[in-house]
Amino acid sequence: MALCQLFIFALVVTAAGSLDVGFYDKTCPHLEIVVRKVVQKWFLKDKSAPAGLLRLHFHDCFIRGCDASVLIDSTEDNIAEKDSVPNLTLRGFDLIDDIKTSVEATCNGVVSCADILTLAARDAVALSGGPDYSVPTGRRDGLVSRIGEAKLPSPQFSxxxxxxxxxxxxxxxxxxxxxxxxxxxxxxxxxxxxxxxxxxxxxxxxxxxxxxxxxxxxxxxxxxxxxxxxxxxxxxxxxxxxxxxxxxxxxxxxxxxxxxxxxxxxxxxxxxxxxxxxxxxxxxxxxxxxxxxxxKSITKLGSLSVLTGVDGEIRTNCRKFNMNANGN
CATH class of the missing domain: 1.10.420.10 (Peroxidase, domain 2)
Structure with missing residues (x-):
């Protein structure tokens, strides 16, 4: 690996901070089983679901890092990322809601929506015949989602x-x-x-x-x-x-x-x-x-600018900030 690539990788690992494979081993030991079971249920009904999850994950991580900001619904006070033109064709929001409901029934208030989306994307890849890789977890959910920040690479880019x-x-x-x-x-x-x-x-x-x-x-x-x-x-x-x-x-x-x-x-x-x-x-x-x-690359994507520790929050509902959060 070239020196510049090693340097970039080191920066990402440092930024990831407390992300760790098995982060929820004690607080939610069956998390990955629960997530995969729900993704598989949707996959059996709709073979296109994995592609939707992958795109949802990419669009989330590219703006503000992997903090589940793309999942937030707009309100009267704030137009969120998901209502920007690049995000109007995103799919998978209902699937993530389904996973969140199942996870909350098992481990209430413990697992972030950002981690759920990242794990679901991994399972989507594996179910489609792609690699089944380990996902470090410990992400926290972001407190901001603004339409003006949803700037993504264009399909017409050079x-x-x-x-x-x-x-x-x-x-x-x-x-x-x-x-x-x-x-x-x-x-x-x-x-x-x-x-x-x-x-x-x-x-x-x-x-x-x-x-x-x-x-x-x-x-x-x-x-x-x-x-x-x-x-x-x-x-x-x-x-x-x-x-x-x-x-x-x-x-x-x-x-x-x-x-x-x-x-x-x-x-x-x-x-x-x-x-x-x-x-x-x-x-x-x-x-x-x-x-x-x-x-390697999607794991790196999933570690970009993540919130960890006491930053951000663990959302109760992936579509809206908790009552004490400021999303404006």
């Missing part, structure tokens, strides 16, 4: 733009390439990419970097950008348009990118630099290596 957003929160280029591999499962709303198939950069033509067959297929499924009025209600397509089971976690995402079949612009942008394209080739050829690296 690699340089995306890297700028990632490094700003403590992630690096390897994490960027690796975490985009989550696009191996689930679906995406047409509004996030329809410009690529209809009018790429005002050209009136599809993005030349997109496989022409894929562009034709997506155009048949998605309306033009000017006909999309509500991104949360527009049609959806699978990220992977080729495999029989689009809900299986694999390195297939990278094989599709190599064939110019990345649905989002940022996905296809991975071939535009030597470092990222080389990693795409390596992940495509070595699925086990990809899964091992994904476990």
């Amino acid at each position: 690699i340089d733009q995306a890297l700028g957003a990632f490094t700003a929160v403590g992630l690096n280029l390897i994490d960027l390439v690796t975490l985009l591999g989550a696009h191996t499962i689930g679906f995406v709303h047409c509004g996030f990419f329809s410009d690529r198939v209809y009018d790429f950069r005002g050209s009136g033509m599809p993005d030349p970097a997109m496989n022409s067959t894929l562009a034709t297929l997506l155009k048949a499924k998605c309306p033009p950008p000017n006909q999309i009025k509500n991104i949360s209600l527009d049609p959806k397509v699978f990220f992977d348009q080729t495999k029989r089971n689009p809900f299986t976690f694999s390195s297939g995402f990278y094989r599709q990118v190599l064939k110019n079949r990345g649905v989002l612009q940022i996905d296809q942008e991975l071939l535009n630099t030597d470092v990222t394209s080389n990693l795409v080739v390596e992940y495509a050829a070595n699925p086990d290596f990809f899964k091992a690296e994904f476990a």
Whole structure:
């Protein structure tokens, strides 16, 4: 590992502070069993649930760190993160509520919503065929959730733009390439990419970097950008348009990118630099290596700027601050 990468990793470990695998061993010993049981119940009903949880986890950790701020509902006094445009298509809130209810019935007032979301994301990956990694816990829930702070990397970003957003929160280029591999499962709303198939950069033509067959297929499924009025209600397509089971976690995402079949612009942008394209080739050829690296990067993501000790709170309800909290 390069010296700069070791330095970044050291910063993240330091920031994580008191996070520890088995943090709840004495206070809530059956926590992980309870969480996985609920995630599995939802997974059996909806194979797309893991993709929703992964995205929910990412959107939470990218703003203010992993503090469950994305779960907060807006009030008359405060418009929360979840009502920002990038978050309007998030899913999984009801699933997290279900887990919280089950956890509270077992260990009242002990486990944070931030830890529940992080554990649920891990279980989602494992149930989809991805790595089953250890999750350090001990996070506390945040006291702030504001719509104006919900600034996330755009699907239209270049690699340089995306890297700028990632490094700003403590992630690096390897994490960027690796975490985009989550696009191996689930679906995406047409509004996030329809410009690529209809009018790429005002050209009136599809993005030349997109496989022409894929562009034709997506155009048949998605309306033009000017006909999309509500991104949360527009049609959806699978990220992977080729495999029989689009809900299986694999390195297939990278094989599709190599064939110019990345649905989002940022996905296809991975071939535009030597470092990222080389990693795409390596992940495509070595699925086990990809899964091992994904476990490292998502664990690192889950440790960003966490609240521990006496900071923050343990919410009673994941959707709202406790009565003594100030969320304005």
